[in-house]
Amino acid sequence: MVYDLIVVGTGAGGSGVANRCAKNGWRVAIVDDEPYGGTCGLRGCDPKKVLVEASRLVDWQRRMNGLGTSGEARIDWPALMAFKKTFTDPVPGSMEKAFHALGIETYHGSGRFTAPDRFVVNDEELEFRHFVVAAGARPAPLDLPGEDHVRTSTDFLELQKLPDRVVFIGAGYIAFEFAHIASRAGARVVMLGRGRPLGQFESDLVNRLVDHTRELNIDVRVNSAVIGVERVDSRFRVRFRSVNGENFVETDLVVHGAGRIPKTVQLDLARAGVDTDSRGAVKVNEWLQSVSNPRVYAAGDAAVSPGAPPLTPVAVHQSLVVSSNLLHGNNERPDYRGISSVVFTTPALAAVGKTEEEARSQGLKVRVKCEDTSRWQSNRRVNETAAMYKTIVDEGTGRILGAHLLGPDAEEVINIFALAIRDNLTASDLSHMIYAFPTHAADIAYMF
Numbered sequence: 001m002v003y004d005l006i007v008v009g010t011g012a013g014g015s016g017v018a019n020r021c022a023k024n025g026w027r028v029a030i031v032d033d034e035p036y037g038g039t040c041g042l043r044g045c046d047p048k049k050v051l052v053e054a055s056r057l058v059d060w061q062r063r064m065n066g067l068g069t070s071g072e073a074r075i076d077w078p079a080l081m082a083f084k085k086t087f088t089d090p091v092p093g094s095m096e097k098a099f100h101a102l103g104i105e106t107y108h109g110s111g112r113f114t115a116p117d118r119f120v121v122n123d124e125e126l127e128f129r130h131f132v133v134a135a136g137a138r139p140a141p142l143d144l145p146g147e148d149h150v151r152t153s154t155d156f157l158e159l160q161k162l163p164d165r166v167v168f169i170g171a172g173y174i175a176f177e178f179a180h181i182a183s184r185a186g187a188r189v190v191m192l193g194r195g196r197p198l199g200q201f202e203s204d205l206v207n208r209l210v211d212h213t214r215e216l217n218i219d220v221r222v223n224s225a226v227i228g229v230e231r232v233d234s235r236f237r238v239r240f241r242s243v244n245g246e247n248f249v250e251t252d253l254v255v256h257g258a259g260r261i262p263k264t265v266q267l268d269l270a271r272a273g274v275d276t277d278s279r280g281a282v283k284v285n286e287w288l289q290s291v292s293n294p295r296v297y298a299a300g301d302a303a304v305s306p307g308a309p310p311l312t313p314v315a316v317h318q319s320l321v322v323s324s325n326l327l328h329g330n331n332e333r334p335d336y337r338g339i340s341s342v343v344f345t346t347p348a349l350a351a352v353g354k355t356e357e358e359a360r361s362q363g364l365k366v367r368v369k370c371e372d373t374s375r376w377q378s379n380r381r382v383n384e385t386a387a388m389y390k391t392i393v394d395e396g397t398g399r400i401l402g403a404h405l406l407g408p409d410a411e412e413v414i415n416i417f418a419l420a421i422r423d424n425l426t427a428s429d430l431s432h433m434i435y436a437f438p439t440h441a442a443d444i445a446y447m448f
């Protein structure tokens, strides 16, 4: 039997393509080796945000204690996990039901290519006209002695009990977010990062966030490369190397927060003639089509497309582009302008567009404004001391090239800057906008 389309991956990148093609009368199969729903819905953004919101309540209560509120908010970890499950548990069943309603055939298991037009899953060989690789990402191998003792972000989101001490390997956005959650929930937390933390974010704001994270008693160690993990009775000893030589920390739990790579190794892409980069990401052209096998397209974390960060909205955008190109012939290119990235710490760090360093290294003439906003009324009202912004504006045209926010509601306000960048609005346009007041967004008028 020949499928018009086989999709591997039921996450943000794959499921939309399968649905759209099935609605257009295509014979479609979808395959996943994990419960249906993908990383974002089951093991990433959505469950994480449930924990983030609870940890924010604790933080807010602590900030306002003595300023008109009293008492103590605290995290009840097992109850919070049970609440989180009410979001994740229904996803696989309802998603599979929706696929069946569209006539999509569903396969569970790890699949792999056997030829440029053949895919095997559970010993069954399927033939296809088109294929979409939306296989997502997995934690990058650490290549450390004792790596087996290191738990993944998925394990962290499933913890039935939060231990007293947690070490995060890495200082990227997942490590920061989870460290903030664990700390607000009562754990003593150490972060061991190899290079500059949150490397792709604006360094002035990152420095403030790192200081604030330390003020919360999270031990953030930079330039500290983990070299091994040992089990000592029921504890773990995490060895690391820094400028001060070799050292170790003892902990009850070690969590991997040191980056992810495309989950493509099992797919045997070479058998289908699908070229990949050194990380295993599918090399695609401007239509998100494999550069070496035109039957195959890719979307989401498993594709390498310049300017596309591995985030859910990007995967969704790519899935729309791929669907259109499959159904109507190559006609749509992805547009990655104005994609926001957020670190869901408390407070959040949010960014869109270029950093100052990027703009200057590209030789652009820019107007930069950067201020600590912790004394602005909007932040004082909630007693948030970690608050800052930086805006980067093209001197000639007044167009907004980048915006960076640290503070309450940063993850919401950044969307206004994203819209401005996508629609070529100028700093003057945003300054003259009439904002609802008093809101954090109203502060934008003073950021240029």
Ligand SMILES: Cc1cc2nc3c(=O)[nH]c(=O)nc-3n(C[C@H](O)[C@H](O)[C@H](O)COP(=O)(O)OP(=O)(O)OC[C@H]3O[C@@H](n4cnc5c(N)ncnc54)[C@H](O)[C@@H]3O)c2cc1C
Binding pocket: 008, 009, 010, 011, 012, 013, 014, 031, 032, 033, 034, 035, 037, 038, 039, 040, 041, 043, 044, 045, 048, 109, 110, 111, 112, 134, 135, 136, 137, 153, 154, 174, 263, 264, 266, 267, 299, 300, 301, 302, 310, 311, 312, 313, 315, 344
């Ligand atoms: C802890 C965490 C927090 C995150 N938070 C955010 C956030 O706040 N905001 C944001 O925008 N992004 C966030 N992300 C990133 C986001 O989840 C991903 O960018 C997004 O889910 C990618 O979607 P995808 O469709 O490419 O892959 P996925 O959703 O990962 O789906 C791919 C699926 O394909 C399956 N698969 C792979 N290979 C095979 C095979 N050979 N056979 C069968 N099935 C296979 C995988 O098991 C997986 O289920 C987070 C990620 C993590 C891990």
